[in-house]
Amino acid sequence: MFIVRKGDIPLLSRRFKEAASRLLERHEGTPFELRFWGGERLRFGAGAPALSMTFRTRRALCDTVLRGTLGLGEAYIRREVTFEGDLEDALAGLFELARSAGPVRSVRALGSRLPRLSRLSHVAPPPLSLERGAAGLLDALGIGRGSGAARREQRAVERHYGLGNDFYALYLDRRLQTSCGYFRAPGEALDDAQAHKIALVARKLALRRGQRLLDVGCGWGHFMFHAAEAYGVQCLGITLCENQARYIREQAAARRLPVEVRVMSHEELEAEPRWDRLVSLGSMCHAGERRIEVFYDRVKALLAEGGVCLLESVTRARESRWADPFLQEHIVPGYWPPSLQGMASRAEARGLDVLDTENLRRHSALTARCWRKNFLENRDKIARVTGFDAAFMRKWEFYLACAAAAFRTGHLGFMQMVLSNGAPRDYPLARDALHAADEAAPRERAPIVPAAQFSLWGASAPS
Incomplete structure (x- = not known):
């Protein structure tokens, strides 16, 4: 999990809301509403929102911004992100929002556009297992085609x-x-x-x-x-x-x-x-x-x-x-x-x-x-x-x-x-x-x- 200094969380939350409003202000697709733990709401599109997504904790927002679908999915598993209406419809609405944002194609990409986000010096990468780290190194060196890669594929398929x-x-x-x-x-x-x-x-x-x-x-x-x-x-x-x-x-x-x-x-x-x-x-x-x-x-x-x-x-x-x-x-x-x-x-x-x-x-x-x-x-x-x-x-x-x-x-x-x-x-x-x-x-x-x-x-x- 990402580690964010406590004092940076309000900044991250505020910048996310500002960036989302700016990037999606001309959204013409399905009306959509983002809700936050403090009661604040952001609406996109014309008319009453057909879909809504609620960040119930600051951690859920930080994880989603910094870790993309992994952070969003894990926040959903923890019940810290909820959707109003059918889950498939809500996620389809998110895909539409991503498309309407032009060059921003994911929530994580949206996070990368946040002003000053790169200056948050106390953000650490998620933990990486030794096995995954070694596999990544082999791939980077171009030697991920041997029996070790085949065994990793077998373990993944079996899982x-x-x-x-x-x-x-x-x-x-x-x-x-x-x-x-x-x-x-x-x-x-x-x-x-x-x-x-x-x-x-x-x-x-x-x-x-x-x-x-x-x-x-x-x-x-x-x-x-x-x-x-x-x-x-x-x-x-x-x-x-x-x-x-x-x-x-x-x-x-x-x-x-x-x-x-x-x-x-x-x-x-x-x-x-x-x-x-x-x-x-x-x-x-x-x-x-x-x-x-x-x-x-x-x-x-x-x-x-x-x-x-x-x-x-x-x-x-x-x-x-x-x-x-x-x-x-x-x-x-x-x-x-x-x-x-x-x-x-x-x-x-x-x-x-x-x-x-x-x-x-x-x-x-x-x-x-x-x-x-x-x-x-x-x-x-x-x-x-x-x-x-x-x-x-x-x-x-x-x-x-x-x-x-x-x-x-x-x-x-x-x-x-x-x-x-x-x-x-x-x-x-x-x-x-x-x-x-x-x-x-x-x-x-x-x-x-x-x-x-x-x-x-x-x-x-x-x-």
Whole structure:
């Protein structure tokens, strides 16, 4: 936590209010109100405020100004920042405010514009663990691509997806898809949207009987189950989480499917024989800024000549070394979204041809909204089953609401990109085939094994 000399706090508070008023005085978006612990209020936009945000303590304001989304999120967890109205709507309003402020794109950037802030001599950086400090030094020296970086990625993925299948089963869809769905209409059920998404990915890959498919970061395996059942494809999934692998093995055995899973990194997988099809639904972001180059090298090495792959990733407009600090600290350490331009340029630099791109941003917003709705409806059951405390529950709600707001406002995108390694074999010429009716939507031949049977945690789990 930042340490600010007590005498500087009134100055910081006053300067923040002055800067906010000056930068947002011409705000024309949703009327918004900032409230402070002493009763003072600042209004932006015309008309009665539709949204409001309250700093209940000076510490909450200081943390938000100096630590950006990390400070804001932690203040929300401590209940020192509150929002009136729906949390997603309020956070979307903040994203709109940031956009209307022009060059000021975040609360932390707003703090950097405060007059005399740089002269506050008694501001200390947040504590940094030895492990993170060493990792940062290695990255700065350009040697973050080795086995140590791979182990850090594995620990980060395990921390996120290893929270327990029972936890995810209570707010994801019945197939435990952690990627976005594909909605035919805004009010469509999440289970149906995820079935459409699986069918869409299969069509974009132009699956055929007898092909061999590699799923990098396969999650709980339901895309592979569909590929094997509907198309007769032989599948191998790789994951870094043992709880996911156990689930996949049980399902594949129950359905008698040609689906194999290994707990390993894509860097450990042998390059031969190469694969006719490769899919990665969201795992690219876990590679981080430096190791994303290794990720693309492996895609090129693993994909057969004429083979086709589909890569899917959260994206942003411009790449930088910056990564959201709240997400890094509390949700997925090392998570780093590329840009659309970065995805395409890395593929083309390796001789991979871009066949198709599609932005599923709006579908991602709807998916995150469904996840949060399920999470809130089941929060008592989640707490009872997992043992997660109130702070964890507020943290996860903040994360889901932020995701929905970021996709909804265009702060983040969600790209699907289809690539081929040279001229593609047996790939549709017309794009119409990619969005045909779901003639092969996932249908389960055997009941889905209850996810709770494979919980990684017992009665309690870390928060």
